[in-house]
Amino acid sequence: MKTNLLALAAATVLVSAAALSPAPARAADVICYNCPPQWADWASMIKAVKDKLNLTMPHDNKNSGQALSQLLAEKANPVADIAYFGATFGIKAKAEGVLAPYKPAKWDEVPAGLKDADGHWHTIHSGTLGLFVNVDALGGRPVPKCWADLKKPDYKGMVGYLNPSSAAVGYVGAVALNLALGGTAQNFDPAINYFKDLAKNQPIVPQQTSYARVVSGEIPILFDYDFNAYRAKYTEKGKFEFVIPCEGTVSFPYVIGLVKGAKNEANARKVLDFILSDEGQTIWTNAYLRPARPIPLKPEVAARFLPATEYARAKDVDWGAMEVVQKGFSDRYVAEVK
Numbered sequence: 324m325k326t327n328l329l330a331l332a333a334a335t336v337l338v339s340a341a342a343l344s345p346a347p348a349r350a351a352d353v354i355c356y357n358c359p360p361q362w363a364d365w366a367s368m369i370k371a372v373k374d375k376l377n378l379t380m381p382h383d384n385k386n387s388g389q390a391l392s393q394l395l396a397e398k399a400n401p402v403a404d405i406a407y408f409g410a411t412f413g414i415k416a417k418a419e420g421v422l423a424p425y426k427p428a429k430w431d432e433v434p435a436g437l438k439d440a441d442g443h444w445h446t447i448h449s450g451t452l453g454l455f456v457n458v459d460a461l462g463g464r465p466v467p468k469c470w471a472d473l474k475k476p477d478y479k480g481m482v483g484y485l486n487p488s489s490a491a492v493g494y495v496g497a498v499a500l501n502l503a504l505g506g507t508a509q510n511f512d513p514a515i516n517y518f519k520d521l522a523k524n525q526p527i528v529p530q531q532t533s534y535a536r537v538v539s540g541e542i543p544i545l546f547d548y549d550f551n552a553y554r555a556k557y558t559e560k561g562k563f564e565f566v567i568p569c570e571g572t573v574s575f576p577y578v579i580g581l582v583k584g585a586k587n588e589a590n591a592r593k594v595l596d597f598i599l600s601d602e603g604q605t606i607w608t609n610a611y612l613r614p615a616r617p618i619p620l621k622p623e624v625a626a627r628f629l630p631a632t633e634y635a636r637a638k639d640v641d642w643g644a645m646e647v648v649q650k651g652f653s654d655r656y657v658a659e660v661k
Contacts, residue, residue: 352378353590356406356582357390359383362532363448363550363577364610368598371606376597378590384531387412388489394421394582401584404591409491411646413444413578422580423588427595432616437576444580447598448612450548451574451637452492452499454566455555460540467544469569470500474520483527483542487518488653488661490530495575496546497652498645503570508644511652518660528661537563548575553611553627567629571636576615 353372360366360382369380385393387408394406398421408416416422417439424442437446454473456466464477473482487493501507501514527542534551536542538559552565579598585591597603604614608624620628628634 351381353380353405353587353594354383354403355380355594356383356393356403357385357387358407359385359532361534363450363548363607363612364554367606367610368603371603372594372597375602376590376593378594380594386485386489386493386531387491389530391416391419391421395419398583401582401586403582404585404587405579405594406582407447407577407579408444409495410446410576410578410642411494411649412491413439413580414643414646416580417441417443421583423583423585425581425592425595427592427599429596429599429601429616433599434615437615438578439580444578445599446576446578446615448550448604448607448614449574449576450550450612451567451634452495452546452548452572453552453568455537455545455547455552456564456566457537457540457543457555458562458564460543466564466566468566470503470517471570473544474517474524476524478544479524480527481543482521482524483529483533483536483544484546485533486528486530486661488656491575491577492532492547494645494649494652495573497656498640499572500568500570502638502640503568503572508641508648511648511655514652515655515659518656522660549628550611557627565629567633567636569636571638573640574613574637575640575642 358365358369358380360369369382372378372380390406390408391412394403394416406416422443426442430442430445433445439445454467458466467473467478484496485493487497497514500517501511504513504517506513533542533545537545538555549565552563555563579595581591581595599616601618604616604618607614608618608620611624
């Protein structure tokens with residue numbers, strides 16, 4: 324990850340096409356926006372926060388764009404205490420003035436390219452984008468190996484991707500296939516043309532994390548991260564696979580920050596400290612995420628990942644540069660594809 328991820332671009336807020344989810348009640352000890360239990364195993368982290376800190380943190384099923392939009396709507400009277408985003412939205416959140424600087428314990432061990440120099444946000448984990456496949460739901464069709472495969476008539480109605488104009492994982496998927504198909508930060512034509520072609524296959528385009536919909540077979544193939552696919556493969560009934568497309572893909576960091584004006588700031592700081600602690604980072608590794616700090620994966624966990632030769636097709640990207648062009652891509656997607 325290049326250190327110029329830290330460069331702030333002129334911020335433009337992407338407002339979700341979906342209605343914002345209701346704000347949680349203030350009865351909780353800490354409110355985290357965009358901490359859904361079925362995503363990145365936030366369920367285990369939320370449970371650990373309760374067990375170790377005796378703090379209640381409710382589930383919240385927003386995506387990154389929805390979380391930022393709600394933070395902006397509540398800027399004068401914040402409801403959330405902390406917020407979790409894909410990296411590009413963390414950059415936007417700082418620029419929009421909704422995050423406060425805080426450097427948790429162990430912050431110094433997060434690589435410079437994965438945190439805001441002033442402490443407004445920092446990475447807590449990362450993942451590699453690919454195809455999360457419910458093999459049983461394919462009805463005997465082969466597991467797709469490439470981005471191009473998904474446009475075949477055999478997969479009509481079987482492919483899903485989160486809305487790239489709102490969800491961070493949706494935009495990461497767009498960047499991944501755009502670069503894999505010959506595009507650049509200045510040229511998203513390959514991605515736009517791909518989505519236009521894929522539309523003929525009637526893809527499913529949800530707003531929020533859709534782990535359960537893949538597990539149930541409703542969405543047999545989803546643009547998603549390795550950590551969600553491995554979680555299903557090793558904990559759910561059925562047959563699941565993670566595919567790194569033959570043309571290539573990208574890796575992406577997820578970040579967290581303290582909300583400016585948080586009403587439960589002291590508790591929020593405790594949670595941020597815990598998430599970046601050895602124990603907190605280990606919880607992420609147990610869920611097949613790459614930790615932000617240099618904590619090694621347990622051998623039994625590392626053995627469940629695809630071989631390093633497969634991950635060689637995953638590129639690191641200048642997400643600061645990709646944040647600058649995100650709105651332009653989003654506008655094109657809404658106008659030309661959606």
